Amino acid sequence: MNYTQLFEQIKAKKSFLCTGLDSDILKLPEHLQKFDSPVFEFNKAIIDATAEFSVAYKPNLAFYESRGIKGWEDLEKTVNYIRENYPEIFIIADAKRGDIGNTSNLYARAFFENMNFDSVTVAPYMGEDSVSPFLSYKDKWVILLALTSNKGADDFQYFAEGETRLFEKVLTKSQEWASKDQMMYVVGATRAEMLEDIRKISPEHFLLVPGVGAQGGSLQEVAKYGMNDSCGLLVNSSRGIIFADKTENFAKVAGEKAKEIKDEMEGLLKEKGII
Amino acid sequence: MNYTQLFEQIKAKKSFLCTGLDSDILKLPEHLQKFDSPVFEFNKAIIDATAEFSVAYKPNLAFYESRGIKGWEDLEKTVNYIRENYPEIFIIADAKRGDIGNTSNLYARAFFENMNFDSVTVAPYMGEDSVSPFLSYKDKWVILLALTSNKGADDFQYFAEGETRLFEKVLTKSQEWASKDQMMYVVGATRAEMLEDIRKISPEHFLLVPGVGAQGGSLQEVAKYGMNDSCGLLVNSSRGIIFADKTENFAKVAGEKAKEIKDEMEGLLKEKGII
Numbered sequence: 001m002n003y004t005q006l007f008e009q010i011k012a013k014k015s016f017l018c019t020g021l022d023s024d025i026l027k028l029p030e031h032l033q034k035f036d037s038p039v040f041e042f043n044k045a046i047i048d049a050t051a052e053f054s055v056a057y058k059p060n061l062a063f064y065e066s067r068g069i070k071g072w073e074d075l076e077k078t079v080n081y082i083r084e085n086y087p088e089i090f091i092i093a094d095a096k097r098g099d100i101g102n103t104s105n106l107y108a109r110a111f112f113e114n115m116n117f118d119s120v121t122v123a124p125y126m127g128e129d130s131v132s133p134f135l136s137y138k139d140k141w142v143i144l145l146a147l148t149s150n151k152g153a154d155d156f157q158y159f160a161e162g163e164t165r166l167f168e169k170v171l172t173k174s175q176e177w178a179s180k181d182q183m184m185y186v187v188g189a190t191r192a193e194m195l196e197d198i199r200k201i202s203p204e205h206f207l208l209v210p211g212v213g214a215q216g217g218s219l220q221e222v223a224k225y226g227m228n229d230s231c232g233l234l235v236n237s238s239r240g241i242i243f244a245d246k247t248e249n250f251a252k253v254a255g256e257k258a259k260e261i262k263d264e265m266e267g268l269l270k271e272k273g274i275i
Numbered sequence: 276m277n278y279t280q281l282f283e284q285i286k287a288k289k290s291f292l293c294t295g296l297d298s299d300i301l302k303l304p305e306h307l308q309k310f311d312s313p314v315f316e317f318n319k320a321i322i323d324a325t326a327e328f329s330v331a332y333k334p335n336l337a338f339y340e341s342r343g344i345k346g347w348e349d350l351e352k353t354v355n356y357i358r359e360n361y362p363e364i365f366i367i368a369d370a371k372r373g374d375i376g377n378t379s380n381l382y383a384r385a386f387f388e389n390m391n392f393d394s395v396t397v398a399p400y401m402g403e404d405s406v407s408p409f410l411s412y413k414d415k416w417v418i419l420l421a422l423t424s425n426k427g428a429d430d431f432q433y434f435a436e437g438e439t440r441l442f443e444k445v446l447t448k449s450q451e452w453a454s455k456d457q458m459m460y461v462v463g464a465t466r467a468e469m470l471e472d473i474r475k476i477s478p479e480h481f482l483l484v485p486g487v488g489a490q491g492g493s494l495q496e497v498a499k500y501g502m503n504d505s506c507g508l509l510v511n512s513s514r515g516i517i518f519a520d521k522t523e524n525f526a527k528v529a530g531e532k533a534k535e536i537k538d539e540m541e542g543l544l545k546e547k548g549i550i
Contacts (some may be wrong), residue, residue, distance in 0.1 A: 022378075046503020061373055066381035068351070068389050072344050096374050098338055098398060100425040103297075106341035114343050123398045125420055127427020155448055159436050166434060166441065173430055176354040228421060239446055 001090050001118050005180045006206070009055045013273050014266040018092065018208065019058035019258060020238025021046065021078065022063050027243055029250045039064075039074040042250075044081055046242050053262035056234050058092040058208075067190050079115050090234075092143060092208070093117040097134050101129035107171045107203065108134045119143050121186060121208075124170045128177055135178050142183050146170050146198065149188025149211030171201045178270045180204040187226070189217025192204050195225035203228060209260030210236040219261070223268040231274055237261060276365050276395050277414050278456045280521025281481070282505045284363050284469065286550050291506050291543040293331035293367065293483065294533060296321065297338050297511025302518055304525045314339075314349040314374060314544070317525075319356055321517050324530030326361045328537035331509050333367040333483075354390050365509075367418060367483070368392040376404035383409045393419050393464065396483075399445045402466045403452055410453050417458050421445050424486030442463030446476045455479040464492025464510065470500035481507050494536070498543040507550055512536060 010016050017273075023046075032038040047057065059078060064071035079081045082089055097120060098104065104122075111117045112134070120143035122131055136141045147157055147167040157167045164172075174183060182204075187198055189211035198207070207226055211217040212235050219235060225275045226233050245253035269275045285291050298314050298321075307313040322332065334353060334485055339346035366385045372395060379397075386392045387409070394416035395486065397406055408415045422432055422442040434441045451457060455477075461474055465484035473482070482501055486492040487510050494510060501508050516536075520528035544550045 022380075040299075060374070060378055061322075062372075062378045062381040062385070066385040066389065068385070069347050072347055096398070096401075097371065098336075099335070099371050100423070103335055103337045104297075106337040110337070110341040110343070114341065123371070123400050123429060125398050125400045125426060126423050127430030127432070129427040131426050131427075148375070148401050150401060150404050151404075152376075155402030156400060156441065156444065157402070157443060159434065159444055161434050161436060166431065167430065168433055191385050244409040256342070 002019055003041040003230070006055070006090055010231045010269070011091070013053065013055055013262070014263040015053050015055055016233050016235055016249055016269070017261050018058050018234045018236040018238050019046070019050050019054040019055055019241055020094075020176040020210070021242065022238040023059070023242065024063055025067060029248065031248055036073055039071070040077045043074070043078045046087070046254050047082060049251040050241065050258040052088065053255070053258040054089065056092055057082055058094050058236055061138070076115055079117065083116055084154040090118045091116070093120040095162050096121050096123050096145065096168050098123040098126050098130040100126065101133060104130050104133040108116060109135065112137045112140050119184070121145065124174065131174065132177055134215070135182055141180065141251055142175055143208050144170065144183060144185055145266060146185040147187050147191055147194055148218070149190045153188065153191075168197070168201060171198065175202065180206070184208050184234070186210065186212070189222050192221035192225055193216060195222065198227065199228065201208035204232065206231070206232050206234060208234045208236065217236065219264055219268070227272050227275070231269065235265070276513070278505070281330070281365055284365070285506045286500040288330055288537070289329065289544060289550055290328050290330055290509050290537040291510055291540055291544070292329050292511045292533060292536050293511040294321070294325050294516055295328045295332050295369070295485070295511050296332055296334040296517065297303065297513040297522065298334070298339055300342060304521045304523065306523055312349055312352070314346070318349070318353045320526035322361070323531050324356060324526040325516065325533040326364065326432055328512070328530070331365040332357055332368050333511055335369040344445040351390055354392065360393055368369045368393070368395040371396050371398050371420065373401050373405040375397040375401065376408060379405050379408040379515065383412065387412045387415050394459070396420065406449065407452055409472045415457070417453065418483050419445065419458060419460055420450055422462050422466055422469055424465045424492065428466075441471070442462065443476060446473065450477065458485050459509070461485065466496050467492060467496035467500055469519055470497065474501065478503060479507065481509060483511065484507045485511040486501065488512045494539055494543070498547070502543065502547050504549070506544065510540070544545070
């Protein structure tokens, strides 16, 4: 998917919601446990209920990988299910990979060829040759960690050479490797005011913003500081949508929660004059 | 495995060799392709031929993950094979993971519970809560990326706040999280002279040193600058051992290559007065 197609989808759905499929098997509604693949059954129902309001899905791979082969099967089936039923939706492998060049090549093959993801999250520590193998695929994206939403972000991401903090160095340096058409950045919503600084360096890039909802970030703040003329935001919510209800009604309630967020997003897109 | 057990193994085998099981299916000897699991057959033969000279094995997960479910099966079988036949050997999941706390928890479960690895490589960018979940397992280790062997290491790892470079900040900060009994660092052999600086900050920690052999690093230099009284080094070689020969003799030649390295290591351990 390219930049224009993503923006068109945002305008059509009046939403920039990314629904996080952090489908922890221990937290699924009880009645699903009778199925052969409870996680896949859960994901299917969540996807059908939220696809109208979501422009992206983001499975965090840890929730699948931690279950071994069975988890990988659920992940593959989930990606295929989205592709077949909602081909317009952008799919993110939240994998936070990054290794030396020939090894990152293999990860790129895993996510972009074996599985049909649109994008993968990558950790910047190992630099250019750990990132560039992912960029050799047309219309596939790298989403590079810049400023994360967790407490540990303070340990290294604000480390500063003169006036430049590490996350700013990551933004400037990585723009030498790819344009806004293949690169996004992870910026936590819990640090919404930082979006203003980030927009000075990366005015056009899409930002993937986790941390709204369960982690405490505010959508209004994120839009205020981070939205650009092409929206430029994918705001993720996981637990606040997928685990809003644990009864047989879980999918219906997830759809309602996604719609609530979409309605707020619609208002923000209108305020900005995008729709 | 604890620090003392690892050191005892080094003395017993007169070696600090880590053999990297980067078993790229496209590079296997032709005759193995007839097997149901060519990668596992290859690994078994390599392990049997090199275990006498190796104190650690390090599968890089990309080579397995890139093959989907089949690759995960090969990885699990390989770890089990080492555990059952060579229980003294330290096993490293070269995964370079790192995510927010509750997610790193799941990765820890994957590598330390579902699969019986001794250690996992972790990227430091997201800070303490991305690392600490791996430390809650007794006698299991985090091997944190400090200074890597690839070209991209220059992009961020030398970024400096005053006199302190980022990799040095990673070393000092992470020593607040775990002692030498649960933490090692990745330091590339292509930067052997940097080991001197690293030993000033981390005199006792084990260092996992990739980049000897195919990547050009020198074992003599690594030992000169990096060896401490408990050896303190695991030096990895992958391609130089496992793909030294592509005929039906591949395992025998791999064993010979591992023995050559072990012989050189034995000399270095003697020079240092460790054995």
